[in-house]
Amino acid sequence: MSEKEHKGTPDSGLDLSVHIGQLVMPNPVGVASGTFGYGEDYDELVHTDALGALYTKAVTLEARRGNPAPRLVETPMGLINSIGLANPGVDQFLQEKLPLLRRHRCAVIVNVAGSTEDDYAAVIERIESHLAAEVLGPEERRGVDGYEINVSCPNVHRGGMSFGIDPVLIERLTRSLKNHTGRPLILKLSPNVTDIAEIARAAEAGGADAISCINTVVGMSIDTEKLRPAIGRGTGGLSGPAIRPIGVAATYRVSRAVHIPVIGLGGIARADDAIQYLLAGAQAVQIGTALFSNPRAPHEVLDGIVGWMRRHSVRAVRDIRLMLQ
Numbered sequence: 001m002s003e004k005e006h007k008g009t010p011d012s013g014l015d016l017s018v019h020i021g022q023l024v025m026p027n028p029v030g031v032a033s034g035t036f037g038y039g040e041d042y043d044e045l046v047h048t049d050a051l052g053a054l055y056t057k058a059v060t061l062e063a064r065r066g067n068p069a070p071r072l073v074e075t076p077m078g079l080i081n082s083i084g085l086a087n088p089g090v091d092q093f094l095q096e097k098l099p100l101l102r103r104h105r106c107a108v109i110v111n112v113a114g115s116t117e118d119d120y121a122a123v124i125e126r127i128e129s130h131l132a133a134e135v136l137g138p139e140e141r142r143g144v145d146g147y148e149i150n151v152s153c154p155n156v157h158r159g160g161m162s163f164g165i166d167p168v169l170i171e172r173l174t175r176s177l178k179n180h181t182g183r184p185l186i187l188k189l190s191p192n193v194t195d196i197a198e199i200a201r202a203a204e205a206g207g208a209d210a211i212s213c214i215n216t217v218v219g220m221s222i223d224t225e226k227l228r229p230a231i232g233r234g235t236g237g238l239s240g241p242a243i244r245p246i247g248v249a250a251t252y253r254v255s256r257a258v259h260i261p262v263i264g265l266g267g268i269a270r271a272d273d274a275i276q277y278l279l280a281g282a283q284a285v286q287i288g289t290a291l292f293s294n295p296r297a298p299h300e301v302l303d304g305i306v307g308w309m310r311r312h313s314v315r316a317v318r319d320i321r322l323m324l325q
Contacts, residue, residue: 014309015316018052018284020261021184021209023145025052025107025284028317029274029302032265032288033057033111033148033188034083038097039104045295051302053107055148055286056097059127060112061119063089068232073221078240078267079289080219082233085113085150090123094130102143109186113150117163117173120149124180146183149174152190152215164190164215167202174206186263188212189254191243196250197257210261212286213254214247240289241267248280255281255321269297271304278305278320 016027030053031046038056039048048054066086073080088096101108110127114120124147131142151164151173163169170187177185187203189196191214200211216237221230229235244267251264264277265286274285290297305317314320 014306014314015318016052016306018261018317020146020186020284022182023107023184027052027302028278028282028284028305029298030055030107030109030263030284030286031291031298032286033150034081035288035291038093038100040100042291042295046291046298049105051106051298052284053109053145053286054101054104055109056101056111058085058087058111058113058150059090059093059123060085060087060114061090061122061126063087063092070230070232071236073230073236075219075221075238075240075242077242078238079292080221080231080236080238081216082231082236084233090126094127098130098143102141104143105141107145108143109146109148109184110144111148111150111188117169117176120173120177121180124177128181144183146186146209147177147181148186148188148212149177150188150215152188152192164199165193167198170199171202171206174203174208178207184209186210186212188215189250190215191246191250191266192218197253200254200258200262204258204260208260210263211254211258212263212265213250214243214266216266217243217246239266241269243267244273244276248276251277251282252280268301269294271301271308274301274305275308275320278317279324281321281324283318283321 018025018028029051033055039054064085064087067082067084071082112123185208187208189199216239219238220235223230247266255262261283263284264282268274268287269290277285287298
């Protein structure tokens with residue numbers, strides 16, 4: 001995606017573009033990993049190409065069946081999930097999912113997860129090798145514009161969180177993965193740490209192009225009649241409106257600790273939610289849990305951001321973060 005091709009949106013008269021490394025997204029609104037699959041499930045509900053980015057469901061080296069059921073439970077202010085990174089594995093992803101992702105004109109960011117440093121590297125190596133070996137026509141897209149590295153999943157026994165809580169491991173992993181790709185690398189961080197700013201600085205030191213924050217918060221719900229946890233694994237990741245203040249605070253802290261872009265997510269359902277993240281320092285946002293009840297949420301959020309910018313005489317979305325008093 002060239003900068004010229006995605007400089008804002010023609011009909012808004014505003015510069016909505018977001019720069020992540022060499023990638024230029026057309027606007028700041030994306031759909032979050034784990035809530036949008038690989039895009040095909042929402043084809044009839046969401047005009048994906050009007051958005052800034054599609055963050056895919058996690059891809060791991062081997063196929064994963066995920067955690068035992070039940071995997072999802074509602075709470076008064078969101079959902080607890082324990083999917084366990086269920087996915088077909090990188091080889092099947094390349095065969096079956098990548099051709100579908102190529103249809104999209106928005107940025108496609110592949111979420112990568114693993115249990116070891118070598119796992120993460122192997123996934124990116126296989127994707128890069130596959131892309132390099134293909135011969136595409138001048139109008140065909142590669143289908144992968146960057147990687148979001150999931151070091152923050154609270155729903156797996158190995159990997160994920162073990163990386164996300166250790167700044168030394170984060171810096172080493174990031175530096176290692178930068179050697180395997182020239183595409184932008186986004187580190188997705190966990191709120192379940194003592195100092196998220198320290199983790200973000202480590203990712204930046206390792207060469208990350210951006211930070212996503214936050215992933216879900218560890219949560220639990222207990223069935224008081226069956227006398228057991230409502231989630232098969234016991235605990236899971238809480239998402240939805242309840243975690244928005246946590247995400248906004250994390251974004252505020254991280255954006256002041258690093259010099260690379262921050263992508264905010266967690267509990268965004270309306271334009272006002274997204275604007276809070278942008279004022280806190282984010283340059284882009286992701287919509288997740290809200291999609292389950294309102295597939296139009298990303299479009300409504302984008303329209304609301306445009307309306308807010310016009311009311312406040314802001315010409316570029318990147319300037320919103322400079323307005324907080």
